[in-house]
Amino acid sequence: MAPRLNLSDIAKALGVSVATVSNALSGKGRVSEELARVIRAKAKELGYIPSLAGRALSTGRSQVLGLVLADIGHPLFPQFAQAIENAAAAAGYGVLIGDSRGEIDAQTRAINRLIERGADGIVVVPRHGTRIANIGHPIAVIDSPSTPGNTASADHWDGGAQIGAHLSALGHRSFAIIGLHSDSNVQNDRIGGIKAALPRQARVELLWIDELERKRGPGAELGLLRLIDKGVTAFAAVSDLHALRAVTELQRGGVSIPGDVSVTGFDDLIWAGVIAPTLTTMRMNMARIAELAIADLIRQIEGGRDSEDGVPHRPGGHAVPMELIIRQSSGPAPAAPAGKRPGGNPRRADNQANGSILEDTREGTDHKC
Amino acid sequence: MAPRLNLSDIAKALGVSVATVSNALSGKGRVSEELARVIRAKAKELGYIPSLAGRALSTGRSQVLGLVLADIGHPLFPQFAQAIENAAAAAGYGVLIGDSRGEIDAQTRAINRLIERGADGIVVVPRHGTRIANIGHPIAVIDSPSTPGNTASADHWDGGAQIGAHLSALGHRSFAIIGLHSDSNVQNDRIGGIKAALPRQARVELLWIDELERKRGPGAELGLLRLIDKGVTAFAAVSDLHALRAVTELQRGGVSIPGDVSVTGFDDLIWAGVIAPTLTTMRMNMARIAELAIADLIRQIEGGRDSEDGVPHRPGGHAVPMELIIRQSSGPAPAAPAGKRPGGNPRRADNQANGSILEDTREGTDHKC
DNA sequence: CATACTTGATTAAACGTTTAATCTGTGGTT
DNA sequence: AACCACAGATTAAACGTTTAATCAAGTATG
Structure with a gap:
């Protein structure tokens, strides 16, 4: 050696x-x-x-940030981790990961463990329904503009509005919004945005998956076909995961997408461009969000005083615009509003040959294994 | 302060x-x-x-490991990260993440950056088709038993064999195996295992998505319906991502799963238990793999001498058994082998009411947002 | 010409821990 | 009684960096 x-x-x-x-x-x-x-x-x-160790000992700074993703099982984790790591590396910091094991209060413990490990600051993507207690250490919260203490996040409300506008422009008038649970600020923002962008006379049905599963058991049917009978032509899910669930349930029931109904998601998860039909969704600008969060964190760490820059801490933090990714799963509302469907409606079964996907801005799907 | x-x-x-x-x-x-x-x-x-810094300076050890996931966009990342973090934390180590930005040779750079940052050792899940050069530092490779230098990994071959046996037992005799690219040891092991477990007279078609997309463009149809015409009744994908693609393509074409054909995946990704039909797949024992990798790494770091324990380095590393998760997407081969289908075959369209999913061993699907 | 300031360098202390070497009794052995 | 071994503690050096304090010499200032 x-x-x-x-x-x-x-x-x-x-x-x-x-x-x-x-x-x-x-x-x-x-x-x-x-x-x-x-x-x-x-x-x-x-x-x-x-030697980082020597420097750390001398300066009292480790040049390391901690990253705590409460819902570590979330499919978005890779993107977050990558974006944060890039932004941190650009600023000369390493990123230590913390695991909250999905447990509800382990989040705080994870943060403390990272601080004990010497992290100069922490980036947290908190679990829904939790508030981040004020530690005496620099911290940046990525949640939602409507969350007090939020540092930077996607503008989920505006994202919802874009989806709502998109579906409205396609002629839809009867909607179902699919969410997971009602205590998530992110989801509520998205839903609020969607609703706000719909025309006055629109009819909206709200579906909470958590609630449904509590009653009917996990993995239960969402009963979307019944909603179609009630006239719904557009399903706006608050995450691609739920959109995927909707798509498969609908396709299994013989419903054509987007021929009979449109389905949209959120987050542009990895499979959104791969399934048939490819999924219309909203994409966050992770890189930008990470940059802003890291910049704020470093300002806290190195700035020392708070009143620096004239930007003490704006209420909702930075809201980064989302990008609408139009793919195959959303299309014009059917000419005759589906209405009551008598048992087995004649539905288009083969619209898979949709031609090239010009609207897809994703540059080469990276679904490697 | x-x-x-x-x-x-x-x-x-x-x-x-x-x-x-x-x-x-x-x-x-x-x-x-x-x-x-x-x-x-x-x-x-x-x-x-x-103070970790003081200790690090004195001992020359940072008590930090680096984690490099080449394909950071991979949906499995969260599970890996979590398992590694747990195992490392249990041994008193922190985990620093490294990003190779998906670039092909950035992997080595990422490893070096982590070492420069003071990581005592590195855990690598290498990109397909790359070999990890021997740095002068402790390193653990999680790839595949057939990869030289592999430290610990799932027994992908055996996993394939379990899938093959499962489908064979269900009476299937004509198979299509769906892979991404042929230079992945993991995929080749899985495919080898599948083939080995099929009966002698089985007919097997091999599909490489990468190849297909090079010809027809990304996101192109896989042409699975044509394979059904040729008699295929079981599609074994080498990843849930590809299985999902297959499922949606087939459902869109009006094929009933598992009524007409069976589809299986690999890895038990987050959506596997959520889509309709839920997906039969193989799950890795991440926790065990991580434990073994970390244990080996720490032995390298702290052991000093190699000839310790009488286990210098076994050729293929530890092979951890995989677990078969039987869900709805696999079922008995249809009585009359589908054979030529004349235009629009009458296919079962509604087998969604499959009753409770007793076989699903997953304990409460964690598809939170 | 003495003084003060500036530039370019050095000295030395400090960060907090580990660990080899040393010191000091005490009890046991011959 | 002289010697040794040993347990239980202390001293001091070392890890590699940063940084305040100092110093030497040259230059400007009165």
């Missing part, structure tokens, strides 16, 4: 002091530009890598 | 030396049990938290 070289090795090699080397490399103290160049060259030549 | 207390605070409070406190807390040097108890009590009373 080659003993990693340190500042004093470089100092010795050049006959200068360690402090000078440190100053030259960090550009902080007073070093002649001439000598600084020599030192930097020598450092590169020898392949010097600073 | 309360300046975090350190060993010398405790030492001062008790009138002993720091070394004694350190020894008492770590249980290493020579301290009377009596004094040790007093010290531990005082430490707990004051809420002492050791």
Whole structure:
């Protein structure tokens, strides 16, 4: 094992002091530009890598952030992790992951564990229905603009509005909105946005999956076919996961999408561009959200004082616009509103040859294994 | 900001030396049990938290592992991350994530970045078709038993065999296997296992999605209906993602699952228990795999010598059995082998009321949002 | 010309832990 | 009684960096 070289090795090699080397490399103290160049060259030549441990001990900063995703089982986790890691790396920070094991209060424990581990700050994507207690440490919350204490997040309300407008423009007038549980700010924002964008005379049915499953057991049918009988022509799910569930349930019942009804989702999860029909959905700008969250976090860590920048903390945090991804699953409302369907309606069964998917802005589906 | 207390605070409070406190807390040097108890009590009373930075500098160990998932977009990422984090935490290690941005050679760079950051060891789930170069650092590879250098992984071959046996037992004789690309050891193991478990007279068609998409464009139809015409009654996909694609394509074509054909996947991804029909699939024992990988890694880190334990490094690493999850999407082969279907075959359209899903061992589907 | 300021460098302390080496009694052995 | 071994503690050095304080010499200022 080659003993990693340190500042004093470089100092010795050049006959200068360690402090000078440190100053030259960090550009902080007073070093002649001439000598600084020599030192930097020598450092590169020898392949010097600073010891984070030494630096951490000296400065009291670990250059590491903690990432806590409460619902770690969420399909969006990879995107979050990647975006956060990128943004953090760009700022010179590493990312330590924390697991809350899905348990409800383990979230706080996870945060504390990360702080004990020396994380300079924490990024949290909290579990629905929980509030992040104010630790005495820098923290950034990614949740929803309507959540107090939110640092940055997608503009879920606006995302919902885009979906609502899209479906309205296609002529739909009777909607079903599919959500999971009513204590999620993210979902409520999305639903609020959808509703707000629908025309006055629209009829809206609201479906909470959690509620349904409590009654009928997990994995139960959602009973979407009955809704179609009541005239619903558009199903707006609050997540692609629920949209997927809707699509398969409908297709299994012989309903054609988007011939008979339209289905939309949220989040552009990995399979959205792969299933048949491909799914119309809303995509978050993860990279931007991560950037904003990390920037805020670093400001807290390094800024020290709060009143910096003239931006103490805006109420709802930054709201990043979402992007509408139009794919095959949404189409014009059927000319004759489906209405009562007498047993087995004649439905288009083969609209799979829809031609090329020009609307799909995703650049090469990355569904690798 | 309360300046975090350190060993010398405790030492001062008790009138002993720091070394004694350190020894008492770590249980290493020579301290009377009596004094040790007093010290531990005082430490707990004051809420002492050791400084990782100080320890790291002194010992040369950061107590942090790096996790590199090449295909970070993979839906399995959350499970992996969670399992690794749990196993690492149990061993007193933190987990730093590394991102290879999906780029092909960035994998090595990601590994190096983590090592530079001070990670004591690295866990890699490599990208298909890549070999992990031997860094001079402890590393654990989670890939496939057939991969040289593999540390621990699911027994993909055996998993395939279980799927093959399951479908065979259901009476199927004509199969289509759906894979993504042929340079993945994981996929090849699974496919090999499937084939090996099929009866002698079985007919097998092999489908590579990557190849198909290169010709017909991304998101193209897989042409599964034509395969049914050729007599195929069972589609075994090498990942739930592809199984999902198959299911939607088939349902869209009016094919009943599992009435007309059976479809199986791999990995038990989050939606497998949610779509209609729920998906028969193979589940990895992530927790076990992670444990083994971490254990091996820590042995490398702390063991020092290789010839420890009498287990230098077994060729294929540990192969952890997979678990067959039988759900709705697989059923008996149709009595009359579907054979040529004249235009629109009469197919069962409503088998959704399959009753309760007794075979589903998943304990409460965690498709939260 | 003495003083003050500036520049470019060095010295030394500090961060908090671990650990090898050392010291000091005490009890046992010959 | 002299010696040794040993348990139980302390001292001190080391890990690698940062940074405040200091110093030496050259330059400007009165």
